[in-house]
Amino acid sequence: MYLTKEQENMLNGGHGEVVERQMRLLVRLGEIYKADKMIDVGSVQVAGVSYKSIGDPGLEFLEDIAHKGAKVKVLTFLNPAGMDMENWREIGFPESFATMQKKVMDAFEQMGIVMSATCTPYLAGNLPRFREHIAWSESSAVSFSNSVIGARTNREGGPSALAAAICGFTPNYGLHLDENRKPHMLVKVDAKLEYNSDFGALGYHVGKIAGSKIPYFTGIKNANTDNLKALGAAMAASGAVALYHAEGLTPEASTMETKGLEIIEVGEKELKEAYAKLNTGKDPDLVVVGCPHASLREIITIAKKIDGKHLKKPFWICTSRVMKDAATRMGLTATIEKAGGKIVADTCMVVSPIEEMGFKTTGVDSGKAGNYLPGFCKQSVVFKNIDDLIKSG
Amino acid sequence: MTKEVMKGRSISPGKAEGEAIVSKTPLGFYGGIDAKTGIVIEKGHELEGKNVKDKILVFPTGKGSTVGSYVIYGLKKNGVAPKAIINKETETIVATGVILADIPCVDQIDIEKLNTGDRLKVDATKGTVEHA
Numbered sequence: 001m002y003l004t005k006e007q008e009n010m011l012n013g014g015h016g017e018v019v020e021r022q023m024r025l026l027v028r029l030g031e032i033y034k035a036d037k038m039i040d041v042g043s044v045q046v047a048g049v050s051y052k053s054i055g056d057p058g059l060e061f062l063e064d065i066a067h068k069g070a071k072v073k074v075l076t077f078l079n080p081a082g083m084d085m086e087n088w089r090e091i092g093f094p095e096s097f098a099t100m101q102k103k104v105m106d107a108f109e110q111m112g113i114v115m116s117a118t119c120t121p122y123l124a125g126n127l128p129r130f131r132e133h134i135a136w137s138e139s140s141a142v143s144f145s146n147s148v149i150g151a152r153t154n155r156e157g158g159p160s161a162l163a164a165a166i167c168g169f170t171p172n173y174g175l176h177l178d179e180n181r182k183p184h185m186l187v188k189v190d191a192k193l194e195y196n197s198d199f200g201a202l203g204y205h206v207g208k209i210a211g212s213k214i215p216y217f218t219g220i221k222n223a224n225t226d227n228l229k230a231l232g233a234a235m236a237a238s239g240a241v242a243l244y245h246a247e248g249l250t251p252e253a254s255t256m257e258t259k260g261l262e263i264i265e266v267g268e269k270e271l272k273e274a275y276a277k278l279n280t281g282k283d284p285d286l287v288v289v290g291c292p293h294a295s296l297r298e299i300i301t302i303a304k305k306i307d308g309k310h311l312k313k314p315f316w317i318c319t320s321r322v323m324k325d326a327a328t329r330m331g332l333t334a335t336i337e338k339a340g341g342k343i344v345a346d347t348c349m350v351v352s353p354i355e356e357m358g359f360k361t362t363g364v365d366s367g368k369a370g371n372y373l374p375g376f377c378k379q380s381v382v383f384k385n386i387d388d389l390i391k392s393g
Numbered sequence: 394m395t396k397e398v399m400k401g402r403s404i405s406p407g408k409a410e411g412e413a414i415v416s417k418t419p420l421g422f423y424g425g426i427d428a429k430t431g432i433v434i435e436k437g438h439e440l441e442g443k444n445v446k447d448k449i450l451v452f453p454t455g456k457g458s459t460v461g462s463y464v465i466y467g468l469k470k471n472g473v474a475p476k477a478i479i480n481k482e483t484e485t486i487v488a489t490g491v492i493l494a495d496i497p498c499v500d501q502i503d504i505e506k507l508n509t510g511d512r513l514k515v516d517a518t519k520g521t522v523e524h525a
Contacts, residue, residue, distance in 0.1 A: 025489065025492055025493070028488075028492055029485060029488060029489065029492075032402065032404055032483075032488055033485075047458070047459045047460050048459075048460045048462070048463045053423065053460045053463065053464075054460070054463040054467070055428055055429070055463075055467050055471075056470075057428070057463070057466055057467040057469075057470035057471065058463045058466065058467060060470075061463075061466065061493075079460075137459035137460075138459055139457065139458055139459050142459065154485050155459055155484065155485055155486060156459060156485060156486075156489075157459050157460075157461060157462030157463075157485055157486040157487075157488075157489035157490060158459060158460055158462050158463050158489075159462050159463065159466070159489050159490075159493055160462065160485060160486075160489040161459070174485070211419055211453075211454065211456065212419075212454055212456070212482075212484060236457070237457055237458070238456075238457075239419070239456055239457075240419065240454065240455060240456040240457065240484060280436070350424075371424075371457075372424045372457075372458075374436040375424045375425065375434045375435045375436055376423070376424035376434070
């Protein structure tokens with residue numbers, strides 16, 4: 001692998017111990033995946049932020065490099081934390097957890113990272129351009145940036161994304177290269193897709209079949225960015241899909257050849273089965289939407305739906321601080337709170353310790369959340385579209 | 394049982410010998426394995442309830458969250474990591490995790506030939522796997 005003089009100097013400790021360690025990881029990854037060189041990245045998304053996810057080992061790792069003076073070189077955004085960083089107490093996050101979560105955030109802040117705390121950086125101020133090389137972790141954001149925007153990133157692990165942020169570049173392999181962005185399977189969809197949950201169920205089903213392959217969808221007649229966000233997130237959770245193409249919807253689709261590809265057909269029956277698999281519970285004691293983090297359009301839609309209603313069960317809409325501020329300015333936060341709901345910023349139901357907050361069954365409309373909640377949060381899941389969720393809440 | 398030496402690619406160097414625990418389906422670490430105990434927690438996964446501690450963990454490839462690297466690192470720090478990992482194809486998230494955690498790891502191995510309970514010898518520096 002070719003390294004510039006400067007990069008060799010970084011690898012040999014010329015820029016200090018922290019940079020040397022990060023370089024060693026990047027060079028090793030480059031060697032494994034046969035990268036010819038390093039390429040500069042326009043931005044980074046760092047995952048592994050919730051204290052619940054990374055625990056003490058992760059915290060020690062981050063504090064160590066932060067104390068040794070690590071600084072990021074490019075625009076770097078942060079994944080959701082394990083709690084709302086401002087209103088954690090009133091929402092009911094445990095104090096002991098908050099103490100540790102703040103330490104994690106302090107370490108990232110010292111490195112010069114934007115305290116965005118969202119899995120949708122592209123909605124909150126970190127928007128790459130078509131074909132821009134980036135190094136993002138957060139599997140749903142990787143999928144969105146590769147597929148919907150047409151930027152280029154591998155599925156970075158939290159630490160490899162951080163290494164790219166500190167060094168400013170990433171090894172040139174995988175999805176950074178044209179030849180690796182071609183589809184491996186043709187997914188013919190013949191089903192009515194109306195709600196985000198329909199796209200989530202589709203993604204959950206296809207992700208299990210695709211694994212790490214690149215699917216090419218036909219038959220999705222219309223989808224907005226919220227729908228595509230839901231689709232990609234579910235595929236990245238049930239599988240390892242980092243890139244998909246959708247005919248007429250995503251920017252690289254028209255440049256791809258689909259002749260001779262393995263064909264997967266998905267109809268109403270498969271969708272119904274996916275719904276059935278995702279449903280493991282009956283009566284939710286908490287309803288959470290916003291996985292991935294809700295867009296302003298999603299918040300507006302939900303606010304309209306619950307305006308004037310009286311929700312009996314806790315109802316959370318998870319989103320970024322940026323979206324919450326916009327919603328508050330529009331009076332939506334007040335509308336939602338009046339109906340008995342909450343906009344919870346900086347976190348989500350998967351990375352927050354909801355199992356320690358007394359919840360057993362969670363209602364969601366996200367294929368990604370439905371995939372993770374049983375294992376990671378010990379929750380039974382009720383998976384429904386947003387209208388049915390509001391009814392059950 | 395074959396005595397052949399299977400040759401793959403070194404992902405993270407080191408040597409290990411131990412009992413194999415084999416998954417035929419992809420494995421996600423985040424939400425898949427509890428970093429405190431080493432027990433597989435993904436509902437419905439073929440290894441659900443099994444412990445990977447001190448085993449030679451064999452699976453085709455990783456899946457799911459990009460936080461998986463930290464879970465692998467956490468397993469090691471908590472003393473419940475597998476002795477080695479063998480994959481058909483190691484993707485970046487698992488690679489980052491094993492490099493950081495210093496867990497021997499080899500990929501490009503025909504894992505169809507490996508079964509749970511097999512005693513395996515892994516030389517991840519050379520990229521070889523054989524039955525002990």
